[in-house]
Amino acid sequence: MTQLAICTDLDRCVGCLACSVSCKVVNGVPIGNFWNKTLRVGPTPKEGGSGQFPDVETYFLNVQCQHCENPQCVSVCPTEASHKLPDGTIQIDKSKCIGCQFCVMSCPYGVRYLNEEEGVVEKCTLCQQRTAQGELPQCVSQCCGMARWYGDAEAGIESFEGPRGEKLGDFVNDFTEDQVYQLTDVGNGPSMFYIMRNIKWQGVE
Amino acid sequence: MEIQIPLVIFTSFLAWAAGIFGTQCVLALQKRGGAAQLPALIASVVILAVGGIAVVFHLTHPFNLFNGFGHLTSGITQELIAIVLLVVVMVLYFLMLRRSEDNTVPQWLAVVGIVLTLVLIFAMGHSYMMPSLPAWDTVLQMLSLLGAACVMGPATVAFIGALVGEKIEGIGLLAVIGAAVNAVLSAAYMFAMEASSASFQSFQYYFDPTHPNAALANPADVSLFTGDSMTALVVAVIALIVALAGAFVGKKQDSWKVWGAVVAIAGLVCAVALRIMMYTMGETLFMLY
Numbered sequence: 001m002t003q004l005a006i007c008t009d010l011d012r013c014v015g016c017l018a019c020s021v022s023c024k025v026v027n028g029v030p031i032g033n034f035w036n037k038t039l040r041v042g043p044t045p046k047e048g049g050s051g052q053f054p055d056v057e058t059y060f061l062n063v064q065c066q067h068c069e070n071p072q073c074v075s076v077c078p079t080e081a082s083h084k085l086p087d088g089t090i091q092i093d094k095s096k097c098i099g100c101q102f103c104v105m106s107c108p109y110g111v112r113y114l115n116e117e118e119g120v121v122e123k124c125t126l127c128q129q130r131t132a133q134g135e136l137p138q139c140v141s142q143c144c145g146m147a148r149w150y151g152d153a154e155a156g157i158e159s160f161e162g163p164r165g166e167k168l169g170d171f172v173n174d175f176t177e178d179q180v181y182q183l184t185d186v187g188n189g190p191s192m193f194y195i196m197r198n199i200k201w202q203g204v205e
Numbered sequence: 206m207e208i209q210i211p212l213v214i215f216t217s218f219l220a221w222a223a224g225i226f227g228t229q230c231v232l233a234l235q236k237r238g239g240a241a242q243l244p245a246l247i248a249s250v251v252i253l254a255v256g257g258i259a260v261v262f263h264l265t266h267p268f269n270l271f272n273g274f275g276h277l278t279s280g281i282t283q284e285l286i287a288i289v290l291l292v293v294v295m296v297l298y299f300l301m302l303r304r305s306e307d308n309t310v311p312q313w314l315a316v317v318g319i320v321l322t323l324v325l326i327f328a329m330g331h332s333y334m335m336p337s338l339p340a341w342d343t344v345l346q347m348l349s350l351l352g353a354a355c356v357m358g359p360a361t362v363a364f365i366g367a368l369v370g371e372k373i374e375g376i377g378l379l380a381v382i383g384a385a386v387n388a389v390l391s392a393a394y395m396f397a398m399e400a401s402s403a404s405f406q407s408f409q410y411y412f413d414p415t416h417p418n419a420a421l422a423n424p425a426d427v428s429l430f431t432g433d434s435m436t437a438l439v440v441a442v443i444a445l446i447v448a449l450a451g452a453f454v455g456k457k458q459d460s461w462k463v464w465g466a467v468v469a470i471a472g473l474v475c476a477v478a479l480r481i482m483m484y485t486m487g488e489t490l491f492m493l494y
Contacts, residue, residue: 040412062492071334078274078281098272099265100281105206108337110489114299119265184337184491185404201408204493 003069003088004126006140007160007180007193008062009172012147015040015060019139019148022064023064026127026138033113035124036064036139036158041202057199062139062148065090065111065124066182069189073103073112083120088191091128094120108186126150136163146171157193175199206338206487208433211263213480216329218256219288220350221469223322224358225249226295228379232362233310234318237373241366242308245327246299248365250292251307257288279354280332287325294318298369326350333483338397339404340427340486345394349479352390355383356448356472363455364465377456380468387472388445391479395429395438398486402427441478447471 015038023029023036029078042058049055067089074090083098097120104121105114109153112123127137130196131150135141140148141163149168151160157180158169172195181194181201215357224248232238238245261267274282294317301310330347340346359379366373405424413419448471455464 020415034415037413037415040414041408042410042411072337075278076280076332076335078276078279078285079272080276098269099271100263102279102281105487106335106337108490109490116265119269136254164310169442188336202408202411205461 001088002086003067003191004040005067005088005132005138005151005153005157005160005191006064007151007168007195008148008159009012009147009149009168009175010059010061010194010196011198012172013038013060013062014144014145014147016141016144018144019062022138022142025125026130027125029122030113030115030117032116033122035111035113035122036062038062044200044202047200055136059196059199061194062133063109063111063183064139064192065126066109066190066192067124067126069191070187072106072108072188076102076106085099089128090123090128091125092121092123094118094122097121098202108188109183110192135146136161153191153193208481208484209260209263210248213258213477213484214259215263216333216350216480217353217476218252218259220326220353221357221361221473222249222253223291223325224354224356224383225252226291226298226353226358227319228362228383230298230315230322230393233318233375234312234375235311235313235375236307236388237375238362238371239308239365239373239374240371241362241371243299243302244308244369245362245365246295246302248361250295253288253292253295255260262312265292280328280334283328284325284332287328288323291321291325294321309404318396322354323351326354337489338487339401339490340398340488341483343394343397343401345390345397346483348390349394352387353396353476353479355390356387356445356452356475357383357469359383360448360452360455360461360464360465360468360472363461364469367461376461377452377459380452381449381456382462384449384468384472387475388449390444391441391475392418394479395441395482398482399429401486404490405488408492409470411493421424422488424492427486427488428487429482429486430488432485434482437478437481437485441475441482444471444475444478448475 039061043056045051046055079096081093101121115122140150156164160168183190208457229245330350333341363376448468
């Protein structure tokens, strides 16, 4: 089994939006649609602090299709336009998409968009056009903070590859298992990982 | 979420059609309905067709309807199968009615009709049960469609009976029970929707650079008592009370030409308002994106 995924070290992310912008450029994402967004979470008052600066904490969260293990978007698709590939990624066959948008409704993260010009739903493909040629997803290769890493989750996130060829396990600061987070799971099993060491993760995993 | 008018019409009208056909099947079990059976069946088919045509306009192109439905885990495919089966039974029902000299159909066909109307209602409700949307992901959402069928079905059949001059024994009681069931199930679903806001993810302060001027998404704002939801809530509550009162008055006066229409229209208004609430309350669990 393979589950291609991206792991983001949020302690390295500086919120430069290079991932979001490069995604739009390389994939021709229509204006108003975003296959990859960088949100600023915070400033959140630290527990036990004054509630004022400097007792606050902030992190940047990159959100995109989580290429779930048990994707609801695939289950609800009436034409199997949304499908899961053997590499674990969720892809959309545009020739089959009827634009019913049930996949948009079923996605817990709201990362699917209707391309109004083409009348089909689109989302992050994990840059399939690039990874098929041995390259990294554009958001990973353009990450100037060396925060984004790409690889097979089944092999462990330490084996994920960065833009300069290093491995995550050899490059980033040490982290423990409980410092690896995923977005809220409502039975869909998100596959993307986020590492954050000393800041409180907001929301429910 | 943006209100999807075609889907609102589709679900409301299909519940209406299922309600009418289900009611006439219940009457057929007791060999009642008489001259009202055939016009009720025609009304049911026409309303089903209106709902079916409406849903086509939800697709980005109407011809996408022919784009290879068939993924069985999809609620849309399940709905389509249920509709096709129901139409087949309706055709059989029509043929049996035409063959019959006393406007009756075989009991087995009536039972199959009742089962398929329930299958259609539950398939339709189930297709909207998504863990991503807390306001939708409840059995009460599915049951609210059953409530809509229960209020609109008997009232419409009673109205048709009055129009064709057929006195249908027991239709008044059915209309009152239907309106009461709708009132209870609709109210229960409205409570469930209001309670669903507890499931949303709260991130306190955040900033989305792609929407710099948008207000922070706040789970507390996802309430039936705000904005468009409030309007739909008031309309739904008034409509379900009117339907209930109309059914009582209709039964008391045994006059369905007016009250049957009043109850059916109030039931439809209640169903539409409830579906509109589904969309105004239809925020995804992860509200930030």
